[in-house]
Amino acid sequence: MGEPFAVRLFDRVRSLGPLCVGIDPSRQLLESWDRPDSVEGLEFCALAVLDAVIDTAAAIKPQVAFFERFGAAGYRVLERLLDDARDAGVLVVADAKRGDVAGSNVGYADAWLSDRSPLRADAVTTSPYLGVGALSPLFDLAAESGRGVFVLAATSNDEGRALQSARTASNERVQELVLRSIAELNQRADGRGVIGVVLGATRDRPLFDLATVGGPFLVPGVGAQGATADHVARLFERCPPGTVLPSVSRAILQAGPDRAGLRDAARRWRDDLSQALP
Amino acid sequence: MGEPFAVRLFDRVRSLGPLCVGIDPSRQLLESWDRPDSVEGLEFCALAVLDAVIDTAAAIKPQVAFFERFGAAGYRVLERLLDDARDAGVLVVADAKRGDVAGSNVGYADAWLSDRSPLRADAVTTSPYLGVGALSPLFDLAAESGRGVFVLAATSNDEGRALQSARTASNERVQELVLRSIAELNQRADGRGVIGVVLGATRDRPLFDLATVGGPFLVPGVGAQGATADHVARLFERCPPGTVLPSVSRAILQAGPDRAGLRDAARRWRDDLSQALP
Numbered sequence: 001m002g003e004p005f006a007v008r009l010f011d012r013v014r015s016l017g018p019l020c021v022g023i024d025p026s027r028q029l030l031e032s033w034d035r036p037d038s039v040e041g042l043e044f045c046a047l048a049v050l051d052a053v054i055d056t057a058a059a060i061k062p063q064v065a066f067f068e069r070f071g072a073a074g075y076r077v078l079e080r081l082l083d084d085a086r087d088a089g090v091l092v093v094a095d096a097k098r099g100d101v102a103g104s105n106v107g108y109a110d111a112w113l114s115d116r117s118p119l120r121a122d123a124v125t126t127s128p129y130l131g132v133g134a135l136s137p138l139f140d141l142a143a144e145s146g147r148g149v150f151v152l153a154a155t156s157n158d159e160g161r162a163l164q165s166a167r168t169a170s171n172e173r174v175q176e177l178v179l180r181s182i183a184e185l186n187q188r189a190d191g192r193g194v195i196g197v198v199l200g201a202t203r204d205r206p207l208f209d210l211a212t213v214g215g216p217f218l219v220p221g222v223g224a225q226g227a228t229a230d231h232v233a234r235l236f237e238r239c240p241p242g243t244v245l246p247s248v249s250r251a252i253l254q255a256g257p258d259r260a261g262l263r264d265a266a267r268r269w270r271d272d273l274s275q276a277l278p
Numbered sequence: 279m280g281e282p283f284a285v286r287l288f289d290r291v292r293s294l295g296p297l298c299v300g301i302d303p304s305r306q307l308l309e310s311w312d313r314p315d316s317v318e319g320l321e322f323c324a325l326a327v328l329d330a331v332i333d334t335a336a337a338i339k340p341q342v343a344f345f346e347r348f349g350a351a352g353y354r355v356l357e358r359l360l361d362d363a364r365d366a367g368v369l370v371v372a373d374a375k376r377g378d379v380a381g382s383n384v385g386y387a388d389a390w391l392s393d394r395s396p397l398r399a400d401a402v403t404t405s406p407y408l409g410v411g412a413l414s415p416l417f418d419l420a421a422e423s424g425r426g427v428f429v430l431a432a433t434s435n436d437e438g439r440a441l442q443s444a445r446t447a448s449n450e451r452v453q454e455l456v457l458r459s460i461a462e463l464n465q466r467a468d469g470r471g472v473i474g475v476v477l478g479a480t481r482d483r484p485l486f487d488l489a490t491v492g493g494p495f496l497v498p499g500v501g502a503q504g505a506t507a508d509h510v511a512r513l514f515e516r517c518p519p520g521t522v523l524p525s526v527s528r529a530i531l532q533a534g535p536d537r538a539g540l541r542d543a544a545r546r547w548r549d550d551l552s553q554a555l556p
Contacts, residue, residue: 026385065378065385071396072353079349095382099405100343100375101435107304107343118349127377129407129430131437152407157379159409166444166452174444174452 005148010242022249052262099127123148156200156221186214201227223251229276283426284471288520300527330540377405401426434478434499464492479505501529507554
């Protein structure tokens, strides 16, 4: 892979700007694009978005649920999308939100972060309900293979707030527990910055100093979910340049299937975000 | 599908006993079975376990991570395992621990709970980090298609305790927040018992009365992780018969690949659990 994920992300954000385009080929999207709700519709949609944003997006973020929906055949399409993105030099964050006990996370690490896997991506999103510690097989393989892991801290939706704001025995909220655990792990990993965080742009600034997390930030909730480039800039104002990756999905996808429409929407968001972020 | 999941589970537990066999074809297991670390090894292992426990296990619980490890080809094997189990009348709980925002959970619902999906299982495990409410597309499709959903409450591993014991604004622990939310949803669903809970056998009894959850319990942590049939019986002593499904993985799988060895180990656990549980 050459350089570690954090370095590749920094380089790509510096040259293209900080836009991540979410690829969410849901049933509704296929319908609104006038495409069949089938593996063929899925493949058309996924590859059309990649093609339209190759020169604009630092990264794409396929939502794995919409590929899994078609079973093995949908995963074949995801493998093709990953291959094509790799060939084009576009970074891929597989939005899988995987998470299990450590022994099973070895399987998820192999799936998304191993050089030999057909599903290998530049980074994968993970869920810490079974503990940040249980995710260590993912962190270890990411460090080894030059890939990245984003762990959910505070998500962009409302339904998760009660849980993510619950207080641990040391009176720390769950979202800060996640942020602090990751900051400690990134420090031990000698600044490699393997472990990133998912932090919704629609949320308030956490009590933990984001500038000390030491890894990249994946930031959903921009566009259709209500947050603007300025929200993102304020939330991450003290974070190092090239570490903040806002992700826009619907606000770009709704401009398709027309290639020029998709490209122009991506450019507008890219320009907005480039201007607002350091 | 005919009867709802809770009814099919009750019937099968009554006739065979309450054993769920975890199918965890990890790299280590394939190695210890002297099989290649490949799709062929995976397929051999998964089908051999099913074949050996068809007459003993109420359900099997394939760990999806170990299939996903091989990408689309691994998912083809999982589809084959699901087909064979369906033909044999063995219930399948897909241990996927999926969970995302509601819009993406529509994709996961379609993948695991839709009549038309090649991955359709009898039930799927889910993770509530983004909120129990965000899982509603899975609950809705399960109710419609006669399938089930198990939501993680307290898991069998240690790393998750700090998060799962954190206290919400109303001074309730996260695990009880999950249990109470599900009890309320099951009540509204008019006793259909669509929504079950994952509760590790290695954990203490929650403060929420388990007898009022109104759905089935999937209980990992039995066998190699230390809990016995008696632990399970004590944890669920007031729960209705046919709602508790303890899952044993390594303690049975290590008896393979010999068919008689696997079958005998499954029988011993089944007999132990049948005797201990009501």
